[in-house]
Amino acid sequence: MKPIGxxxxxxxxxxxxHEREFIETRRHWFTKSVTHNTEGHVNVLNLIEGREAIVESPTGAFEPYVVHYAETFVVPANVGEYTIKPFGESEGKEIATLKAYVRV
Structure with missing residues (x-):
C-alpha cells in the first residue's frame, strides 16, 4: 500500500x-465525514472496516442510505460530490471503505 493523502x-x-490495470482501487480510513467526488466516473465501494456508515449527497442527488460491514454500494457517475461518515455503532470510531473506479 502506498499513502496518497x-x-x-x-x-x-x-x-x-499494477499501473497497467484500468481500475484504480483506494482504501479510505476515516473517523468523521469525508467528501468524495465521482469526477464523472462510477464509484464502486465496499465497507471493509466498521459496522455502519451513512452515504449522503450534499446536493440531494439521492436519499441518504446506510451501508453495513461487507456491503458493496455504487455511486453513479452523475452524482458528483458525496459524503461518507461513520454511523450508528461506528460513530466515533475509525472505519474504512475500498473504492474502485476506472482510471483516466
Whole structure:
C-alpha cells in the first residue's frame, strides 16, 4: 500500500494494483465525514472496516442510505460530490471503505 493523502480525520492509500490495470482501487480510513467526488466516473465501494456508515449527497442527488460491514454500494457517475461518515455503532470510531473506479 502506498499513502496518497491525509487530513483531519482521514487518510487514503493506493492498494497497489499494477499501473497497467484500468481500475484504480483506494482504501479510505476515516473517523468523521469525508467528501468524495465521482469526477464523472462510477464509484464502486465496499465497507471493509466498521459496522455502519451513512452515504449522503450534499446536493440531494439521492436519499441518504446506510451501508453495513461487507456491503458493496455504487455511486453513479452523475452524482458528483458525496459524503461518507461513520454511523450508528461506528460513530466515533475509525472505519474504512475500498473504492474502485476506472482510471483516466
Amino acid at each position: 491525509e487530513g483531519d480525520g482521514w487518510r487514503e492509500e493506493s492498494t497497489g494494483l
